[in-house]
Amino acid sequence: QFVYQYWTNPLRKIPAAHPLAHITSLWINYVRWRSVENATLKRAHKDLGPIVCLGPNEVSVNCVKGGIREIYAGGFEKANLNETFNWYAFFTNFGESNMFSTGRNKAHSTRKRMLSNIYSKSVITASPALLAQVSAIVYDRLLPRLACAFSNENPGVLDINPLLNATTMDIVSAYIFGLKSSSNLIDDPKQLSWFLDLYNSRRSFNFWPQELPALTSFVKKWFGYRLVPQWVDKANKDIEDWTDSMCERAAKVMSEGAAHVADTPVVYEQLSGALAKEAKKAGKDKKDCKILAASEVLDQIAAGFDTSGITLTYVIHELSRNTQVQTRLRQELRTLSSPILPSSSPSLPDGKAVDALPYLHAVIWETLRLHPAIPGPQPRVSPPQGCRLGSDGNTYYIPGGVRVSASAGLLHLHEDVYPQAHKWRPERWLELEQLDEEKRRDMENRWFWAFGSGGRMCVGSHLAVYQMKYIVATLYSNYTTAIVDDTGIEQSDAYTAPPKNSELLIKLQRLDS
Numbered sequence: 001q002f003v004y005q006y007w008t009n010p011l012r013k014i015p016a017a018h019p020l021a022h023i024t025s026l027w028i029n030y031v032r033w034r035s036v037e038n039a040t041l042k043r044a045h046k047d048l049g050p051i052v053c054l055g056p057n058e059v060s061v062n063c064v065k066g067g068i069r070e071i072y073a074g075g076f077e078k079a080n081l082n083e084t085f086n087w088y089a090f091f092t093n094f095g096e097s098n099m100f101s102t103g104r105n106k107a108h109s110t111r112k113r114m115l116s117n118i119y120s121k122s123v124i125t126a127s128p129a130l131l132a133q134v135s136a137i138v139y140d141r142l143l144p145r146l147a148c149a150f151s152n153e154n155p156g157v158l159d160i161n162p163l164l165n166a167t168t169m170d171i172v173s174a175y176i177f178g179l180k181s182s183s184n185l186i187d188d189p190k191q192l193s194w195f196l197d198l199y200n201s202r203r204s205f206n207f208w209p210q211e212l213p214a215l216t217s218f219v220k221k222w223f224g225y226r227l228v229p230q231w232v233d234k235a236n237k238d239i240e241d242w243t244d245s246m247c248e249r250a251a252k253v254m255s256e257g258a259a260h261v262a263d264t265p266v267v268y269e270q271l272s273g274a275l276a277k278e279a280k281k282a283g284k285d286k287k288d289c290k291i292l293a294a295s296e297v298l299d300q301i302a303a304g305f306d307t308s309g310i311t312l313t314y315v316i317h318e319l320s321r322n323t324q325v326q327t328r329l330r331q332e333l334r335t336l337s338s339p340i341l342p343s344s345s346p347s348l349p350d351g352k353a354v355d356a357l358p359y360l361h362a363v364i365w366e367t368l369r370l371h372p373a374i375p376g377p378q379p380r381v382s383p384p385q386g387c388r389l390g391s392d393g394n395t396y397y398i399p400g401g402v403r404v405s406a407s408a409g410l411l412h413l414h415e416d417v418y419p420q421a422h423k424w425r426p427e428r429w430l431e432l433e434q435l436d437e438e439k440r441r442d443m444e445n446r447w448f449w450a451f452g453s454g455g456r457m458c459v460g461s462h463l464a465v466y467q468m469k470y471i472v473a474t475l476y477s478n479y480t481t482a483i484v485d486d487t488g489i490e491q492s493d494a495y496t497a498p499p500k501n502s503e504l505l506i507k508l509q510r511l512d513s
């Protein structure tokens, strides 16, 4: 049986990342359990080319044509036909599926249609509610908090990582729930460490329920043994309760009307309205919508704060060791007609003006390229009729139901597209004009994959870029930064990859001093 399966498996023709890969998935599971998957895939693609076999039912690709174009733009699903495999089911909240965790495309696109407009670039950059929210967070919370660093024992020295996470959480949750109903982690360090401890402590227990969910349940049911400790369930429940309280507050504002534009719960209002309409059409109870909305918004705050926080940590780390880049960025920030200084409160330059700063854009883009917050594989399933993957004359038939994936962390290191790919060099994004059309499109669109591509690509990319630009502009309009201690700044080997050590100590220096 074993030998028959091996000889008849079409994946046998694809170069194997390990001698056991054609025969068993034990090897790749062991790699994942040890948290060395990204590094292992990097080596495998370097040695074997753009398509490698990882297991008897699994393939990794590292190319655009015959790779991400087919899989992601081609709309391969996250789950197989009978939904026995869906790697993303792990991201279910409140026991209810959401846009990110939904396996099948049809259910997913219904949900995405409810949200894509409010997350579109035109709506984000012109939203009066979001601008008022960011203004309040920048002037009343972030700048005062940075100023507080000068009353520390070591004046100006602070751990910037948690503050960045607090700021991205406050902005994302403000856009979702409205300022009054959202988090204020910047001003509440106790709640910030409560939340970050809960959120981060769960990371090391992802392997079993995500990669081997059936085995995890089996062991618990029949042997009474928990592969994931009980406190992880408790941490999830605490985070759900916290989200629930923000939903309740937003619902109250919706029924009473927002007193200030900043209090408008833009996302929650749109989502609950659309879900209620859908429920009415299907003759379902409106009460069920509350839990669906809660699952959805919890996914968005989690996806939104963490990824943007990681990216900003690397932006600041890179800028802190490249003083010339900092100086150039500062010169550009001075061209803003409305500067972001404490004395300018509450006025902010408008979103379009900040977005149009080319050097700020280059700094963020280069960081998203070299330190993508999601560098790990994004698994999909090949369609029932099968497909052909691979490039440069080496294409292979892949039958239906095979787990296929690509990784931003690998695509972004292609030397042909990004020369000196391991170097952080924002200037490469300013030199685009000098490239021919094909090379420019390769760099900007085809191989740049920080937000994924196709129907399941990041819905929050414009909000992410918007908030990151304001946060970087705020910091560098007022301070210079230098590294005090960056031990453990390397990215961890994971799907979402924060620095190995969650601390980045920097020293601020006031620009006017």
Ligand code: HEM
Binding pocket: 099, 100, 101, 112, 172, 299, 300, 301, 303, 304, 305, 307, 308, 311, 372, 373, 374, 377, 378, 379, 449, 450, 451, 452, 455, 456, 457, 458, 459, 460, 461, 463, 464
């Ligand atoms: C620098 C910041 C961000 C990065 C690098 C990023 C990256 C990504 C990537 C790569 C995906 C696709 C993942 C996959 O299919 O495996 C994704 C999906 C998603 N992201 Fe983001 N993201 C960022 C910020 C945000 C923000 C601010 C939000 C807030 C709304 C958000 C919400 C989502 C959601 C809901 C999905 C699922 C979309 C779908 O399934 O259609 N992300 N993100």
